[in-house]
Amino acid sequence: MGIYSITESAMAGLNIAQAGILTTSQNVAGTSVEGYTRRNANAIMDKLAPNSLMLNGSSFAVEGFTRQYSSLLNGQLLNQQAKSSYSDTLVQYTQSVDSLVADKATGLNVALNDFFNAVGTYAADPTNKAMAGAISGTANAVAQRMTGMSTLATQLQSDAQKGLTDTVAQVNTLLPSLADINQRIIEANSPGNSAPSADLLDERDRLLSQLQKLVGGQSLINSDETATQLAAGMPLVERAIANKVTINSDLEHVALTFNLQNGPDKGFQTTVQSLDGGQAGALLKISNEFVPAIVRQLDTIALALVKVANGAAQSAAGSATNLAIFGFKVGSTTYSSLATGDRTANIRSIASDADMTSLYNDLASPANLMTANGLKASNFVSVAPSNFLQYFTGAVDGGAPLITSSKANTLQQLSTVFASRASNFVNDVGVQVATWKNNQKADTVVMANLKDQRDSISGVNLDEEAANLLKYQQLYTASTKVLQAGNQMFNTLLSIMN
Known part of the structure; x- marks a missing residue:
């Protein structure tokens, strides 16, 4: 190999070493940059250096810089990013709803159960003022839980x-x-x-x-x-x-x-x-589907309670006194009676779970005017009297009970219908949130696996970069020594010729 070929090879080595050191420094700096893709300096066979002083050239050269990149993995990672973000957002926004709906201290199930138990106890002795008072107390608790759930749904809708x-x-x-x-x-x-x-x-x-x-x-x-x-x-x-x-x-x-x-x-x-x-x-899923389903379940229970509870309360034969347990406060007016012309007059009869389901479906219809008129869970209130004498005609001792024993028994027998509806409400929310949590876990695992695969191709390994840096430094040093040796040979030849 001629001296020119030696020089060319040494210069090519220097160029490759410089390119390698440059990419290594970029890779090390890129470890702190999200989405950084590792770079490589590619050395290729340029052309074989002929064994002649007439024709010379290096045997390798720097082709260019390439990203260590897989389009297939990148596409999978982008798709999974959308799925993971979707499930993460659903869980983040709804986990508080799930815990509060199922909590006995804040949920609706226990309050409804207490109310119907109070009605059943009252049926055994409808003249007992303490038993009547229990109806008012448990009715207040039902109204508080109902409005609490409704407020929670409204807040979730606003947050979404x-x-x-x-x-x-x-x-x-x-x-x-x-x-x-x-x-x-x-x-x-x-x-x-x-x-x-x-x-x-x-x-x-x-x-x-x-x-x-x-x-x-x-x-x-x-x-x-x-x-x-x-x-x-x-x-x-x-x-x-x-x-x-x-x-x-x-x-x-x-x-x-x-x-x-x-x-x-x-x-x-x-x-x-x-x-x-x-x-x-x-x-959009939360705002357009999840929250409306919660609100419609609550509205169904609220409307059905007004229908059956107030129907029993106003049933005393020959009594001109009105007694209501629940109602809807719309503006300054409270609607509770089922008199002709009242906004509650079009609430269907509730005698079974099928009736509850039909009412639930009615509320989904654009023709539904009940919730449009304010007859909804967010306006649900207890109007049960705080003066227990008001459970009797004339509101005096010895008056006839406005809720008869038979009507109280009939109302209490509907407890299973309301318990089933409330339980379905809790289960629907719980199952939906649990499904999203499971999806989140699965998406997290898939995302982690894809990131690991991407990092194995595109990620920066500091140990590997340290080894590359040492390799390129040695190549730089070796190429420099070759140039020095070639320079000495050239000078020696010149001195001999002179």
């Missing part, structure tokens, strides 16, 4: 809507950023430019991961390395074009606004009630 507003604001911040990165990637691919830098591609993936966490959908990497983010099958970002997400005035639906590149007045909107994964998808 506020969370959705914040999530959409974050999404609309990220969409233009991703469109800008796409534009820079397009420019880097234009003739005369090199390929997009690894930093650009890392930032692209980082933004996609954040969007998947927030809004779910589908992330696609195009052939030119730009990204497309879809939601409900529609593009939120298409190369350098960023669209927008808005929330309808009802705070229960998300509107996607498209074609903003034609001007804000030329875009079109499409409204969706659900999103596939992400925080926004979970919050």
